[in-house]
Amino acid sequence: MRIGIIGAGGIANKISQTLRTRWSEMLYAVASRDMDKAREFAERNGFMKAYGSYEELVCDPMVDIVYVATPHSHHYAHAKLALEHGKAVICEKAFTANATEARALINLARSKGLFLMEAMWTRFMPITERLGKVLESGIVGRPRLLHASLCWSMPEIERIRRADLCGGALLDLGIYCLTFADMYMGHDIERITSNVVKGGEDVDWASTTSILYKGGMIANLQCAACCYDKRGVIACENGRIEVDAVNWPKNVKVYDRTGELIDEWGVNEDQVSGYEYEFLAAQEALENGWVEHPKMTHDTTLRMMEIMDSLRKEWGVVYPNDINI
Ligand SMILES: NC(=O)c1ccc[n+]([C@@H]2O[C@H](COP(=O)([O-])OP(=O)(O)OC[C@H]3O[C@@H](n4cnc5c(N)ncnc54)[C@H](OP(=O)(O)O)[C@@H]3O)[C@@H](O)[C@H]2O)c1
Structure with missing residues (x-):
């Protein structure tokens, strides 16, 4: 598979640094709006081709x-x-910016029979699988409450601050918390309630979201662009599971109802960074002629985007993309 x-x-x-370690044949071309930047990137990361425009690539x-x-802001167009x-x-x-x-x-x-996939890397990692x-084994019983937090202080980063770049914490960080809940709590949602504090150019800076599921479970999610936290906890009927980071898990601990540690694991010994798995999945899809990957289906992407749309609507966080299409 040759990537551009x-x-x-x-x-x-x-x-690129990840794929270069063992899959360097995938690194075919890179395009930047600036030819010098593309050339420098290509040389540094071992790409065969560099382009000074996305159209050429x-x-x-x-x-x-x-x-x-x-x-x-530019995912849709590109x-x-x-x-x-x-x-x-x-x-x-x-x-994308929104579900539309x-x-x-x-x-x-x-319509073109082409493969299309969201690069939500946590869905492909062996540690999360x-x-x-x-959970399926039932050793800690059914999940009842889930907590996921992803907060990273980045007030000076343009694409987080600016509404025209679809900034805010939700699309950048909150998507990991929503994904964590989606993977382990299911999709049968009864009600979503939330709170937000705005910052940057009137985008969501810190928010809490509570999802009530029809099965009587609750997920409490928080994300912010102004502080630090990244943990995930799944409280189950007979114990709990703790994940060190919902965006980049490296350690998972399972405790029984008495609080005793009964299982613990980390990443696979041969894992490079964790980014490789989504690209290996894309390669599998291309080899099989799939238009979507079963680990990251189009319906799942739409479900995530629709939840984020409804939250932004409630918060009054509007992007130029919302009216362009
Ligand atoms: N999976 C993960 O762990 C992870 C981590 C970080 C970010 N991300 C995602 O990756 C995407 C990019 O994030 P990033 O941190 O790589 O951003 P970044 O460093 O700011 O780079 C984005 C690149 O987009 C290009 N670009 C095209 N139009 C642009 C515009 N109008 N303004 C600014 N840049 C523009 C620029 O490339 P040229 O100048 O070369 O054309 C720029 O270098 C986001 O969707 C983000 O959520 C994912």
């Missing part, structure tokens, strides 16, 4: 899949550009 990256920024760099017939690594040129797409989280954009991309990909299996 759109946007030579922070996450593109991390992904999507026209390269050797590119099998385009990885969209630009701000949330993924659309790639799909219209017949490319499969893996697009960074949050998938997500639906349009999914419809376009399906094992957690799911432990």
Whole structure:
């Protein structure tokens, strides 16, 4: 699988460093709006090609899949550009600015029979898959309450501060908490309530969201761009599970009802950073001719985007993208 990256920024760099360790043949092309930047990025990370525009990259017939690594505000336009040129797409989280954009991309990909996937890396990690299996085993009983927090202080980062770049904590950090709840509490939601504090350019700076499920479970989620915390806890009928970081889990502990530690695990010995799994999943999908991956389906992406839309609506956080489409 030959990857073409759109946007030579922070996450593109991390992904490239990860893939370079064992999958360097995947690193085919990178495109930046600035040719010098693209060339420097390509040389530093071992790419074969560098392009000074995103349009040139999507026209390269050797590119099998385009990885969209630009701000949330531009995911729709850049993924659309790639799909219209017949490319499969893996697009960074949050998938788009809103559910309308997500639906349009999914419809376009399906109409062309092209693979399209949100790069929500925690869904592909062996460490989180094992957690799911432990819950299914029933050893700690059914989940009743879930807590997930992802707070990272980044008041000076433009794409977090600015409404026109679809800033705020929810799309950048809150999506991890929503994903954590979605993976382990199911999707049968009765009611969602929330609180928000705004910051930056009138975007969500800190928020708490409480999801009541029809099965009588509750997930309490919080995210913020002004402090630090990243833990996840699943309180079950006969014990609890603690995860050190919902965005990048490295350690999971299982306790029984007396508080005794009964299981603990970390990442696979051969894990590089954890980013590799989503790209290996995309490769599996391309090899099989799939338009979506079963671990990150289009319905799941839409469900996440719809929840974030409803929260932003309640909070009065509006992006230019909300009226453009
Ligand atoms: N999975 C993860 O762990 C993780 C971690 C961080 C970020 N992310 C996600 O990755 C995406 C990018 O985040 P990042 O931290 O890599 O951002 P970043 O460092 O700011 O880079 C984004 C890149 O997008 C390109 N771009 C295109 N139009 C732009 C515009 N109008 N303004 C600014 N940049 C523009 C730029 O590339 P050129 O100048 O080269 O064209 C820029 O370098 C976001 O969706 C974010 O949520 C994911």
